[in-house]
Amino acid sequence: GAGVSQTPSNKVTEKGKYVELRCDPISGHTALYWYRQSLGQGPEFLIYFQGTGAADDSGLPNDRFFAVRPEGSVSTLKIQRTERGDSAVYLCASSHGAGLYNEQFFGPGTRLTVL
Amino acid sequence: GIQVEQSPPDLILQEGANSTLRCNFSDSVNNLQWFHQNPWGQLINLFYIPSGTKQNGRLSATTVATERYSLLYISSSQTTDSGVYFCAVVSAGGGNKLTFGTGTQLKVEL
Numbered sequence: 076g077a078g079v080s081q082t083p084s085n086k087v088t089e090k091g092k093y094v095e096l097r098c099d100p101i102s103g104h105t106a107l108y109w110y111r112q113s114l115g116q117g118p119e120f121l122i123y124f125q126g127t128g129a130a131d132d133s134g135l136p137n138d139r140f141f142a143v144r145p146e147g148s149v150s151t152l153k154i155q156r157t158e159r160g161d162s163a164v165y166l167c168a169s170s171h172g173a174g175l176y177n178e179q180f181f182g183p184g185t186r187l188t189v190l
Numbered sequence: 191g192i193q194v195e196q197s198p199p200d201l202i203l204q205e206g207a208n209s210t211l212r213c214n215f216s217d218s219v220n221n222l223q224w225f226h227q228n229p230w231g232q233l234i235n236l237f238y239i240p241s242g243t244k245q246n247g248r249l250s251a252t253t254v255a256t257e258r259y260s261l262l263y264i265s266s267s268q269t270t271d272s273g274v275y276f277c278a279v280v281s282a283g284g285g286n287k288l289t290f291g292t293g294t295q296l297k298v299e300l
Contacts, residue, residue, distance in 0.1 A: 108286075117291060184232075
């Protein structure tokens with residue numbers, strides 16, 4: 076596609092439930108990033124994939140959060156035992172790779188609400 | 191980690207006015223991007239500018255990497271320029287992740 080796409084656009088769940096958020100990067104982009112944006116703040120880094128492997132997961136807040144990218148394209152962010160504090164907009168971005176080609180392009184986000 | 195500060199935090203302009211937004215960062219950077227987040231939450235790429243000057247229509251940006259700041263100029267502002275403007279950097283020692291600034295909330299009025 077022309078840009079980064081994310082599904083669903085909105086997700087409402089109950090405390091304690093499991094959720095999966097999906098990201099389709101720009102075709103040909105090898106790097107994929109997940110960020111989280113809380114109300115009134117800038118996005119904060121969660122995890123970065125280069126190809127299929129997680130090159131940097133230092134931003135994941137705890138072990139309830141996990142992400143995969145099994146074929147080096149689509150990625151899924153998984154959140155177990157959701158808490159109200161997980162409510163935020165989850166943004167995905169992609170880029171050609173590192174260095175000169177590291178301009179990141181963002182998707183529209185998934186707004187997660189945990190009741 | 192690297193700190194990114196933006197000023198002013200809020201700005202109200204009359205349509206047609208010019209403005210300058212500033213981004214200061216605390217360490218060396220490999221990359222710097224300016225984004226406009228529209229009222230629907232979409233982050234729109236404005237500039238990829240780790241150094242130098244670029245112009246795109248009514249917008250231009252300058253990054254002076256040695257002095258650790260970047261400026262975004264908006265000329266002849268329009269109501270559609272309203273939203274939040276973010277500066278984001280990739281620290282020279284921080285892998286490939288973007289660290290975002292605090293943002294400037296811009297409102298352009300008729």
